[in-house]
Amino acid sequence: MTKQIINLHVNGENHELLIDPQNTLLEVLRDKLGMVGTKEGCDCGDCGTYTVIVEGQPVLSCLTLAVRMEGKEITTIEGLAKGDQLHPLQKAFVEKGAIQCGYCSPGMIMSGKALLDYNSQPNREEIKKAIGGNLCRCTGYVKIIDAIEDASKQMVKQN
């Protein structure tokens, strides 16, 4: 089948790319744009390591065709920090010990961001619900929940 040109708007920048229609957003982010923060885990929607934000919503980039993303605002983990300044979520993950091997962390943070962008003061049950689609084998989840809770407080203070 024929390749086609798409424009992907990722982390505020436009990228013109030549892709196959069957390329997933995950493949394009990692292999064509070199953005390897978004991870390949189970590749079938059950682990959440490939979570990115599209138009404000968390999506499974391994199950999303890149060709459907023309004109949509995409945010990956690489888009959170402003230069050297970490996003409050990233800072909280580091400070609260919510990162061990780090493989689930980008997906967890993106799910957390999608939650906080909608609900800036979630309770712990709402945080658990938001990260329900993200698996972690290392931390036991408590510190991840603590980190998102802490980040929400910091973000409310900042605003």
Add this chain to the structure above:
Amino acid sequence: MLLPSITYRQPATTGELLDLLQEFGDKAAVIAGGSDLIVQLKNNTASVSHLIDLGAVQELNYIQYDRQEGLKIGAATTLLEIIRNKTIKEHYPALVQAADAVGAFQHQAMGTIGGNLCLNTRCWYFNQSASWRKSRETCFKMGGNKCHAMPKSPNCHASYCGDTAGMLIAYGATVTLEKKGSSRTINLEELYSGDGKAPHRLQPGEILTEIRVPAPEPEQRSIYLKLRQRNAIDFPEVGVALNTVWNGKGCSKLRLVLTAVAPRPVVVTEAEAIVRTRGWDAGIEAEISEAALKAGKPVPNMAGSVSYRKKMLGMMTQQAIDAVNPAKQ
């Protein structure tokens, strides 16, 4: 896993979409959220060369409510839009429960109500990669001659596992099915064939475009309960959708629909009849649970043993009745 080569088309309107479906015939499938279809393409359990984007058709994404007419939802409306809709939460709270039971945050953001209703049936032996399935004889659902879950059976026993269908059927929903040149509206339960291999009664080129739910009756109380291994991601091992109407004497109307215990959502007609003919009395709840146990026939094709799922089916039916009974609040 890499996807096979495909051609992608993005129609702007429903009309364009139906034209494309007719043009490409069985070489094409519609894609909405994609959280089921893309996995099937990776596993080679679905085989199409053309994907037509239903999710991009804006005119199929809407939620409208009218006090007399009830609720109308476009097929491309996402589950998250339903969950966050205050009107649906007020008038059909159990539909919000059911939509919120699907998958996890990401699946709800991507997945559509139409896609959830048209979810393919599932089975341990079907929902596997091509290399896994190569180690076994081809099953009925893949065009072979065996059911691995029920080896002595001549039929496919793949289970219907969509969470929203049961609740919408319990609410008395109808759906509009369109293909180029025609449109029909049926009760939602008629969409399901009961055949694990071809679970939906959709004609070639036909898609589900709209769901309509009647206006709620006074004292309508409903609930959706889902049994699954974890609190997120997993499909149901048992789903119990209950819609009831109450008067001073007790429950006057009841609709109970089960999920994950057959290749279709199972309407427990016996339970409906018991309430309709006898009215509400002591012991009726046990009879309704009995009726549910008779109607639901889980098979060993998913997590959770058959005996456990059957036990839970009875208990969840009782739990659901208690939850909606005003006398027990």
